[in-house]
Amino acid sequence: MPADPTVLDVGLDGDEEDFDPAFERNDPALPEHRYLDRELSWLAFNQRVLELAEDPALPVLERANFLAIFASNLDEFFMVRVAGLKRRILTGLAVPTNVGNAPADVLSEISQQAHVLQERHARAWHDLVRPDLAERGVTVVTWDSLDAADREYLSEYFSNQVFPVLMPLAVDPAHPFPYISGLSLNLAVRVRNTRTGREEFARLKVPQMMPRFVRVGPAERRSASLDTAPSVRYIALEEVIANHLGHLFPGMEIVDHHVFRVTRNEDMVIEEDETENLIQALEKELLRRRFGPPIRLEITDDMDDVTLGLLVRELDITEQEVYRLPSPLDLGGLFSLAGIDRPDLQYPKRVPTTALQFQPDEPNGKPDLFRSIAREDVLVHHPYESFATSVQAFIEQAAADPHVLAIKQTLYRTSGDSPIVEALIDAAEAGKQVLALVEIKARFDEQNNISWARKLEKAGVHVVYGLVGLKTHCKLALVVRQERGVLRHYSHIGTGNYNPKTSRIYEDLGLFTADDQVGKDLTRLFNELSGYAIEKKFKRLLVAPRHLRKGLLKHIEQERTNAEEGKPSGIRIKVNSMVDESIIDALYRASQAGVPVDLWVRGICALKPGQPGMSETIRVRSILGRYLEHSRIFSFHNDGDPHVFIGSADMMHRNLDRRVEALVRLTDPKHLEATAAMFEQALDEQTSSWWLDADGVWTRHAVDADGRPLTDLQDSLMLETAARRRPRNRR
Structure with missing residues (x-):
């Protein structure tokens, strides 16, 4: 192990x-x-x-x-x-x-x-x-x-x-x-x-x-x-x-x-x-x-x-x-x-900051995450922003809140002593409806997952193990809260595991939203995972194995069509692995039509960039460093109306065909700007990274022509996040 x-x-x-x-x-x-x-x-x-x-x-x-x-x-x-x-x-x-x-x-x-x-x-x-x-x-x-x-x-x-x-x-x-x-x-x-x-x-x-x-x-x-x-x-x-x-x-x-x-x-x-x-x-x-x-x-x-x-x-x-x-x-x-x-x-110590939206309204006050999420969608970026004061606090507040009726969550990799697990146990013992979908087949974590799944069951949590033949890899949490006689959904869709330990070294994104459509999508998805429902369509989610591949191929094809019609186009994708042949071929065809394609891949990449007549407009970069780049982002220009998704899926057969994965579309203009800025920094020639050439060779670019070190993206993002200040007198 x-x-x-x-x-x-x-x-x-x-x-x-x-x-x-x-x-x-x-x-x-x-x-x-x-x-x-x-x-x-x-x-x-x-x-x-x-x-x-x-x-x-x-x-x-x-x-x-x-x-x-x-x-x-x-x-x-x-x-x-x-x-x-x-x-x-x-x-x-x-x-x-x-x-x-x-x-x-x-x-x-x-x-x-x-x-x-x-x-x-x-x-x-x-x-x-x-x-x-x-x-x-x-x-x-x-x-x-x-x-x-x-x-x-x-x-x-x-x-x-x-x-x-x-x-x-x-x-x-x-x-x-x-x-x-x-x-x-x-x-x-x-x-x-x-x-x-x-x-x-x-x-x-x-x-x-x-x-x-x-x-x-x-x-x-x-x-x-x-x-x-x-x-x-x-x-x-x-x-x-x-x-x-x-x-x-x-x-x-x-x-x-x-x-x-x-x-x-x-x-x-x-x-x-x-x-x-x-x-x-x-x-x-x-x-x-x-x-x-x-x-x-x-x-x-x-x-x-x-x-x-x-x-x-x-x-x-x-x-x-x-x-x-x-x-x-x-x-x-x-x-x-x-x-x-x-x-x-060692690396200088870096203390993650609390996301601005989750900071208390008054000094020394206690933040109300539900009010913050109801006010606006919140996109958090770990480890630059704290997991403990966002994701963990979200589940802990839900467990303690008397207005919360139900909590539903997927768990792929975590630990038995995790505050997340303890919060779910507290919620169940308080009489709330709690559903934990535990993926006990997570490789090398199988025995641990079996152990704490049984611990959850003993506490009264409804534990299910997903669908036969599929791993449940999506990172989802849904809280149902009663407010003024009406049930409201509070959702979290992330790119990383609900694991406080790895959240300090894995780079991940997570969206908190009170959007009713997302809540209904997650409700239907959880019903499919725990029962016998078969959902054929979701509104703001792309879900594997039925819809995610088709949805991504449709967006890639739209960029190709736009390029052929002379419209602005562009594709930017950040993943851990790029292996799936149908996705790669779609990107090749888009490149042949002139679509600029930027791929930010941490690990495996089976695509050949820069091949004349096939992939001349495709660039592939890789960034490794202090933190393990783990978030997945899919961005499509869409003729000036960007469609951007984040989620848990890599471009591999297992993710697209043999796992339950979920991507959620970002709609807040600030979030679209934030993900675009991440790509701009990562792809900038003054940022330290590895470049993949047409022969499959990765070359590190860490210093400029004068031997000076190039910008470290992760250091830069940590400093930028730490420098953010919350506007005064926010209500």
């Missing part, structure tokens, strides 16, 4: 959800090979993450964090995407590739690029980040560099804290090769019986619940580069264990030891149509996932052929799936170092 929330929602899922074998590329006006491969595009995305780690202009602990994000991202890529591809090849299913390669070639090219990236990742740690940390007083040491006092300190730590939880497992005729859990760090140990001379093999698992990097002694030294900051030293836990193997194998000679790590197939397939109880089926599949076949073996570069041969044979791993790297393996462990309390080595 990924170790950090920043790696969630990176556009990974089982390939059965992202490949439509019925799709036919039969448009004679477009060339056959017009897509970039989605898997290689994902690797290019993770390379952009790595480039942030390599950037000396960034604070060094943040660079360590990006190294950890890269590692965790790649783990998930292998567990899901590579595993899914391998399964399809072994079972003879169609392989989802946009470039028409043979199945074996797909995995071969992925493996080749992944090897290059992992080696580059290791070099970035050893040659760039680790030395820079050391210069600033944060040193990761080796056992050989320690003096006697340090070794004595660590030996005591090993005896008291580590040794009691270790479990060496021998491999011999009486002890079969043990199960190696996915993503665990292990020591392969060869020992020799001093009486018989016979060599044996043992496996030792590094405890995952213990700190990966162990503090070496007290912090008494001072950094040479920063006199006010104490220097600290750390050593990898596996190195401490490796230098105390004699305690684990007394009477045996330690011949050799090496570190290795296995990644397993954690791609899940649940046949919902054939099960009566989805939770039971999911729990069974979660158990099976623990024992998925190995798909990657990482070893230290000093491993001998005898040990490697044993691992390859017992794990049934191919040579292509072996990754030989310098120690330490699993740089995802750097998440712990990135959390060191050294503000001088």
